[in-house]
Amino acid sequence: xxxxxxxxxxxxxxxxxxxxxxxxxxxxxxxxxxxxxxxxxxxxxxxxxxxxxxxxxxxxxxxxxxxxxxxxxxxxxxxxxxxxxxxxxxxxxxxxxxxxxxxxxxxxxxxxxxxxxxxxxxxxxxxxxxxxxxxxxxxxxxxxxxxxxxxxxxxxxxxxxxxxxxxxxxxxxxxxxxxxxxxxxxxxxxxxxxxxxxxxxxxxxxxxxxxxxxxxxxxxxxxxxxxxxxxxxxxxxxxxxxxxxxxxxxxxxxxxxxxxxxxxxxxxxxxxxxxxxxxxxxxxxxxxxxxxxxxxxxxxxxxxxxxxxxxxxxxxxxxxxxxxxxxxxxxxxxxxxxxxxxxxxxxxxxxxxxxxxxxxxxxxxxxxxxxxxxxxxxxxxxxxxxxxxxxxxxxxxxxxxxxxxxxxxxxxxxxxxxxxxxxxxxxxxxxxxxxxxxxxxxxxxxxxxxxx
Amino acid sequence: xxxxxxxxxxxxxxxxxxxxxxxxxxxxxxxxxxxxxxxxxxxxxxxxxxxxxxxxxxxxxxxxxxxxxxxxxxxxxxxxxxxxxxxxxxxxxxxxxxxxxxxxxxxxxxxxxxxxxxxxxxxxxxxxxxxxxxxxxxxxxxxxxxxxxxxxxxxxxxxxxxxxxxxxxxxxxxxxxxxxxxxxxxxxxxxxxxxxxxxxxxxxxxxxxxxxxxxxxxxxxxxxxxxxxxxxxxxxxxxxxxxxxxxxxxxxxxxxxxxxxxxxxxxxxxxxxxxxxxxxxxxxxxxxxxxxxxxxxxxxxxxxxxxxxxxxxxxxxxxxxxxxxxxxxxxxxxxxxxxxxxxxxxxxxxxxxxxxxxxxxxxxxxxxxxxxxxxxxxxxxxxxxxxxxxxxxxxxxxxxxxxxxxxxxxxxxxxxxxxxxxxxxxxxxxxxxxxxxxxxxxxxxxxxxxxxxxxxxxxxxxxxxxxxx
Numbered sequence: 001x002x003x004x005x006x007x008x009x010x011x012x013x014x015x016x017x018x019x020x021x022x023x024x025x026x027x028x029x030x031x032x033x034x035x036x037x038x039x040x041x042x043x044x045x046x047x048x049x050x051x052x053x054x055x056x057x058x059x060x061x062x063x064x065x066x067x068x069x070x071x072x073x074x075x076x077x078x079x080x081x082x083x084x085x086x087x088x089x090x091x092x093x094x095x096x097x098x099x100x101x102x103x104x105x106x107x108x109x110x111x112x113x114x115x116x117x118x119x120x121x122x123x124x125x126x127x128x129x130x131x132x133x134x135x136x137x138x139x140x141x142x143x144x145x146x147x148x149x150x151x152x153x154x155x156x157x158x159x160x161x162x163x164x165x166x167x168x169x170x171x172x173x174x175x176x177x178x179x180x181x182x183x184x185x186x187x188x189x190x191x192x193x194x195x196x197x198x199x200x201x202x203x204x205x206x207x208x209x210x211x212x213x214x215x216x217x218x219x220x221x222x223x224x225x226x227x228x229x230x231x232x233x234x235x236x237x238x239x240x241x242x243x244x245x246x247x248x249x250x251x252x253x254x255x256x257x258x259x260x261x262x263x264x265x266x267x268x269x270x271x272x273x274x275x276x277x278x279x280x281x282x283x284x285x286x287x288x289x290x291x292x293x294x295x296x297x298x299x300x301x302x303x304x305x306x307x308x309x310x311x312x313x314x315x316x317x318x319x320x321x322x323x324x325x326x327x328x329x330x331x332x333x334x335x336x337x338x339x340x341x342x343x344x345x346x347x348x349x350x351x352x353x354x355x356x357x358x359x360x361x362x363x364x365x366x367x368x369x370x371x372x373x374x375x376x377x378x379x380x381x382x383x384x385x386x387x388x389x390x391x392x393x394x395x396x397x398x399x400x401x402x403x404x405x406x407x408x409x410x411x412x413x414x415x416x417x418x419x420x421x422x423x424x425x426x427x428x429x430x431x432x433x434x435x436x437x438x439x440x441x442x443x444x445x446x447x448x449x450x451x452x
Numbered sequence: 453x454x455x456x457x458x459x460x461x462x463x464x465x466x467x468x469x470x471x472x473x474x475x476x477x478x479x480x481x482x483x484x485x486x487x488x489x490x491x492x493x494x495x496x497x498x499x500x501x502x503x504x505x506x507x508x509x510x511x512x513x514x515x516x517x518x519x520x521x522x523x524x525x526x527x528x529x530x531x532x533x534x535x536x537x538x539x540x541x542x543x544x545x546x547x548x549x550x551x552x553x554x555x556x557x558x559x560x561x562x563x564x565x566x567x568x569x570x571x572x573x574x575x576x577x578x579x580x581x582x583x584x585x586x587x588x589x590x591x592x593x594x595x596x597x598x599x600x601x602x603x604x605x606x607x608x609x610x611x612x613x614x615x616x617x618x619x620x621x622x623x624x625x626x627x628x629x630x631x632x633x634x635x636x637x638x639x640x641x642x643x644x645x646x647x648x649x650x651x652x653x654x655x656x657x658x659x660x661x662x663x664x665x666x667x668x669x670x671x672x673x674x675x676x677x678x679x680x681x682x683x684x685x686x687x688x689x690x691x692x693x694x695x696x697x698x699x700x701x702x703x704x705x706x707x708x709x710x711x712x713x714x715x716x717x718x719x720x721x722x723x724x725x726x727x728x729x730x731x732x733x734x735x736x737x738x739x740x741x742x743x744x745x746x747x748x749x750x751x752x753x754x755x756x757x758x759x760x761x762x763x764x765x766x767x768x769x770x771x772x773x774x775x776x777x778x779x780x781x782x783x784x785x786x787x788x789x790x791x792x793x794x795x796x797x798x799x800x801x802x803x804x805x806x807x808x809x810x811x812x813x814x815x816x817x818x819x820x821x822x823x824x825x826x827x828x829x830x831x832x833x834x835x836x837x838x839x840x841x842x843x844x845x846x847x848x849x850x851x852x853x854x855x856x857x858x859x860x861x862x863x864x865x866x867x868x869x870x871x872x873x874x875x876x877x878x879x880x881x882x883x884x885x886x887x888x889x890x891x892x893x894x895x896x897x898x899x900x901x902x903x904x905x906x907x908x909x910x911x912x913x914x915x916x917x918x919x920x921x
Contacts, residue, residue, distance in 0.1 A: 061521050064847070353838070368820060368852035378844040380863050383835035387863040393818075393850035394857070 020077035023196050023227065024050075027164060038143070039135050046163035053157035062154030065341045065373040066312050070281045073158075073255065076196045076227035079108040079167065086191060087112050090220060094187040097214070097434050101182035102128055107189035107220070109167045109197055121180060127173040128184070131200060134171035142171055145204055145235055149261035153285035153314040158257045162198045162229045169200025172213065176237075179210040183243075183435060186213070190228055190250060191220040199230040205240035205268075212243040212432065219251035219278065222449075228256040228279075236268035238292060243271045243432060247442055250278035252307060258284045264324075266292030273430060275439055276303035276311045277446045283312040290317070290324035290352075299328040300430070302423045304443060305338035305370070306450045315344040317357055322382075325356040331426050332363045333419050334370035335450060343375040346389065350381045359389035364422050366395065366415070416447055475580075479537035481664070485509060488634060491537045495603050495637070498610075508623045508633030515627040523780055525751050529725055534666040534697055536635045537581050544576070544586035544601060551577075555584045564657050573652035574599045578669060579659050581637040592650060597681075598643040599654055602670045605641030612643050617672055620703035620759070621731050628753075629729040632668045632701040639669030639700065644679040644710075653682040653715070653901060658698075660689035660724070666697040673703070675710035675738075682713040684904065688748075691721040695750070698724055704732035704740055708762065711739045717904055719911065720748040722778060728754040731786070734794075736762030743900060745772045746781045747911050755813055757786030760794035760825075770896050771800040774912065775808030775840075784813035784845075785829075789855075793824040800831040801893050803912075804840035811843040812861070820851035831861035834892050836885070886913045 029044040056063040056071060082090070091113050094105045103115040111130045116122075127138055134142045151159040170186050188199040205211055219226060228250055236242055242262075250256050256279040262270050274284050288297035303311045317326040332340040342361040363372035374391040396418050404414035423443060427436045479490045488509055492502040517526050540552065548556055548565050559565060559577050568575045574588035576599070588599040598609060605613045623633040640656045660667050675681050689696060698720060706712045712732065720726055726749040732740040742756035758767030769785035787796035802810035812831045833842035844861045866888045874884035890897075890912055897905045 059520060065849070350839075363850065365850065365853050365855075368854075371820070371849060371851040373850075374848040374859070375846060376844075376859065376861075377846070378833075378842070378861060378863060380833070380835065380843070381841045383838045383840055383865045385835075385863060385865070389844070389859075389861050391846070391848055391859040392857065393848065393855070395853040395855075 020080055020195070022074060023076050023078055023161065023165065024074050032167060034132055036136060036139070043164045046160045050157060050160035050164055053160060055157065056154060060154065062314065064343065064375065066283070067281065067310055067339070070255065070310065073161075073227055075194070077194055078165065079110070079197055080192055080195050082107045082110055082112070082191050086220070090189050090191065093220070096185045096187070096216060097183055097438055099182050099434070100185050101180050102184045103186070104130065104170055105187040105189070106168060106199070107191045108195060109169070109199070111168055121178070124178045125175040126178060126180070127171065129171050131169045131171055131202070132167065138171065138173070141173060141204065142202070145202055145233060147231065147233065149233055149263065149287070151259055151285070153287065153316060155257055155259050155283065155285055158229050159231060159259045162200070162231050162259070166198045166200045166231075170202070172203045172211070174205050174209040174211045176206040177208050178206070180212070183212040183214055183432070185216065187216045187218065188230070189218050189220055190226045190254065193221065193224040194226065196227040196229070199228065201232040203233070203242070203244070204235045205237060205242050207237045208239040210241040212435070214245045214247065214435065217246070217248045217250055219254060222251045223253065224251050225253035226251060228254055230258045232258070232260050234260070234262045234270065234272070236262070236264050236270055238266040238268060240265065240268045242269070243430060245273045245275065245430070245435060245439070247275040247439060248278055248282060249442060250282070252278060252280055252309065254279045256282040258282070260284065260286040262288045262297060264288060264290050264292065264295035264297050267294035268292065269296045271298040271300070271430065273300040273302070273426070274313070275442065276301065276305070277442060279309065281310045281312065283314070285314045287316045287318065288326055290319045290326060291321060293321050293323045295321070296325040298429065299326065300426050301330040302426050302443065303332045303340060304423070304446045305332060305340055306335040308337050310339045310341070312341040313343070317344070317346045317359065319346070319348045319352040319355040319357060322352050323354045324352065326358070328359040329426055329429065330361045331423055332361070332372060333366060333423060334363065334372055335366045337367070337369040339371045339373070341373045342391070343377070345377040345379060346387055348380045348382050348385050348387065352382050353384040355382065355385040355387065357385070357387045361391045363393040364395065364419065365393060366419070412451070420444075475538045475662070476540045477537065479535065481535055482532045483509070483534070483536055483635065487536050491635060491637065494537070494539070497603065498607065501606060504618070505634050508630050511624050512627060512630035512634055515630060518627060522753060523751060523782060525780065528695060529697060533664060535662065535664050536666055536668070537637060538662050538665060539580060539582040544583035546587045548585060551584045555579045558659060558661065559585070559657065567655070572655045573650055574654040576601070576640055576656045577659070578638040578656065580662055580665060580667065583638055588654070595648045596645040597648060597650060598641070600641050602636060602639050602641050602672070605672065609643065612674065613641055613672055616674060616703065616705050620705065620733050621701050621729050625729060628699045628727045629701050632670060632699050632729070635666070636668045636670035636701065638667070639671040640673070640683070641671070642673040642681065642683065644675045644681045646676040647678045649680040650682070653684045655684045655686070658685065658687040660696055660698065664694055664696070666699065669700045671700065671702040673712060673714070674705045675707060675712050677707045678709045680711040682715070682901075684715040684901070686717050686719070688719055689721045689724055691723055694723065696724045698726045698728070700728045702728070702730040706732060706734045706738035706740050708736045709738060710735075713741045713743065715743040715900065715904060716745060717908065718746045718748055718752065722748065722750050724749045726752040726754065730754060730756040732758045732767070734758055734760050734762065734765035734767055737764045738762060739766045741768040741770070742785070743770045744783065745908060746783055747774045749779065751780045751782065753782045755784040755786050755815070757788065758796065759788045759790060760796065761790050763791045764793045765791060766794070767796040769798045769800075770899055771798070772893050772896055773800075773802040773810045775802065775804045775810040777806035777808055780809045780811065782811040782813060786815040787817070787827055789818045789822060789825045789827070792822050795826045797827070798829040799896060801834070801896055802842060803834045803836065803889055803892065804842050805836035807839045809841040809843070812845065814846040816846070816848045816857060816859070818850045818855050818857060822852065823854040825855040827857045829859040832892070833861070833863045834889065835863065835865050
């Protein structure tokens with residue numbers, strides 16, 4: 001970071017929770033006149049859905065193990081505007097990869113900066129717009145894909161609120177045969193105290209296209225409470241290749257929900273990864289629908305839980321067509337009184353023969369107060385398949401630690417090295433060095449924070 | 453592999469016969485507090501038992517069906533159409549000669565008296581609601597082993613059984629444990645004194661003869677310090693048009709250093725809802741092993757559990773399930789670690805054929821501040837036909853460092869190459885399939901007592917015979 005940037009404590013803090021209207025309080029679809037009528041009608045309908053859907057209950061299977069009482073969203077305010085000085089500071093703090101093909105920075109769902117794509121990509125027909133523009137200028141393709149995937153893993157109500165209140169976010173369309181070599185980055189900042197944000201990413205990767213997309217979620221003040229409800233929908237047309245990363249580093253007082261769906265077409269290949277570092281309670285629901293023969297989905301996650309954090313991860317590998325493959329690897333390291341939940345399901349639908357599905361969750365418990373819950377599930381309705389899953393919970397191997405200590409390393413350093421090694425196996429699977437290095441640095445910054 | 457699996461009832465023939473009913477005591481159809489009073493009056497039970505039953509009925513009525521996670525097939529049970537108590541006022545006799553003819557013939561056809569002579573230490577045979585025969589070999593009885601039904605157990609030995617009755621599985625544990633607590637009748641109450649090692653297995657045989665009937669046996673086995681006992685149960689019913697309900701509660705208590713092995717070969721006919729709660733408490737250095745084999749029934753829901761309460765206690769569940777057409781075997785295991793250095797092992801193998809569905813549901817719980825706990829879970833599922841289904845739903849909670857828990861599951865089908873190879877050697881496809889399936893479960897079947905493993909192998913052969921066209 002260059003000098004002259006405002007530290008979080010120097011920024012103008014708006015305490016949104018006390019003055020602004022709450023997210024669940026009132027709603028006016030016509031508030032946002034720049035949206036076309038069809039979109040406003042969609043939002044109105046979503047608001048009604050949100051109101052009529054029940055809150056999760058302790059007895060809901062999709063919320064098993066979760067601390068239901070932490071899900072109260074009523075006290076958070078709607079996204080608030082960010083003043084110019086703070087905008088500049090947040091842009092300066094948005095440090096991602098050295099080289100990118102494009103970048104957008106949002107704070108409280110307001111677009112702060114957009115680094116446009118090269119003229120070359122534009123000429124090839126790549127669309128890279130904030131949602132408020134895409135909804136008008138690319139109505140047909142946007143409308144065809146916008147929140148069309150059913151939310152099946154529990155967060156229907158929260159996804160409905162997202163749909164009702166979403167104001168901005170990113171729409172990326174990569175046309176047929178276009179390959180974007182450098183990653184595209186999106187920053188979403190949650191700014192102020194007691195506010196909210198509804199990050200949205202919609203990506204359509206055309207036939208045989210190739211793209212890498214990174215979402216960063218950050219809070220400007222790591223002590224400020226907030227609410228984040230994000231949705232990202234990824235569509236891969238036949239033969240498309242996608243790498244998607246969602247690096248979540250909200251403040252430890254944030255209540256966060258993230259609903260992901262990845263639709264994998266014939267011979268397409270998706271690699272997606274969730275990095276969980278921040279938030280008090282963070283729920284991620286990730287669905288991969290293997291909807292075309294030869295499709296493949298790699299689902300990865302790394303979670304570093306500390307303090308009283310609870311990471312609640314739900315996944316579905318839905319094999320709808322024959323000859324599809326999926327491979328899931330989730331790793332959690334747990335310190336202090338933190339909790340993690342992994343509930344995953346592999347579904348092989350009738351007729352989806354030659355499915356090759358794998359699912360593995362590994363928990364590394366670093367404290368006597370930490371708790372890891374695992375529920376890896378299988379539902380198989382075809383016989384010619386190869387499906388395995390596994391879950392392990394353990395701790396640092398004493399011998400491994402002893403070896404490092406006898407080489408003169410301090411215990412805290414040795415432990416950290418072991419945990420890094422454990423987690424970086426997942427990061428390495430991305431097969432993208434600059435991205436892997438960036439994620440490793442984010443993980444390291446969380447370790448540094450934990451030491452304090 | 454597309455195969456015709458509609459003709460799949462060969463193995464049922466062994467139990468598919470019934471004798472005309474002539475019940476002296478019949479609680480009628482439906483379940484109310486009057487039914488409870490009727491059962492208690494017939495049995496001449498103590499007031500506390502009557503009260504226990506009435507309370508349980510209220511709990512049963514207040515609990516919803518667990519269909520938010522379980523199969524909606526449960527909704528097919530019409531509790532108002534079931535008969536909850538049927539008996540001839542028979543007292544369990546110690547001699548087959550005194551057993552009424554029809555009932556004696558039933559058990560003779562099932563081979564029970566012969567097995568008793570050959571290798572059992574004691575036998576109880578239950579016909580609908582009550583036992584008709586209960587005998588324990590003299591040598592075993594002389595060691596102080598008690599082997600009776602719940603009515604006798606609670607009446608004659610309250611100092612032993614009352615303390616644990618309904619404690620391992622409380623009435624409110626689930627809807628069906630509440631139902632059993634309200635209307636239980638029959639089952640085995642066993643006490644093995646300290647240090648006594650019962651050499652031969654004790655066996656209970658459960659038989660449903662009447663249509664629209666619910667069997668609710670209740671079993672409580674207490675193995676006192678350092679003792680050892682093996683218990684086996686078998687079950688059959690004729691195939692009626694209407695659904696029959698079997699809902700048992702089985703509680704095991706293994707005191708310090710005791711060993712209990714509990715073996716079930718469930719072969720109910722395919723109209724039976726088999727909804728059973730089974731749980732054990734294992735004290736310090738005790739060992740409890742459930743061997744649970746489910747071949748029959750329409751829907752079985754059964755997850756034998758062990759609460760590992762004392763240091764170094766050990767729990768094990770070996771589960772084999774075979775789900776044929778129209779069957780759903782929803783089985784699994786629960787391991788609750790509640791003391792340091794406790795270990796548990798779950799091995800489940802299931803085979804789904806035709807339109808059958810086999811489900812593994814498991815729970816492993818290691819709460820905080822425990823050290824040196826270990827769990828190992830392995831689930832393997834074999835799918836025979838393209839219409840077969842299998843599910844795996846484990847739930848694992850681990851707190852703190854110093855414990856190791858691992859779960860693995862795999863799903864596969866019979867290797868076509870293997871079948872081809874065997875066919876080259878002159879086996880028919882059916883024989884090859886049978887051999888392959890037997891090979892899949894062989895390492896588990898070997899843990900059964902000899903007589904049971906032979907029986908099981910034969911049942912699998914029979915089931916498989918119809919599955920290849």
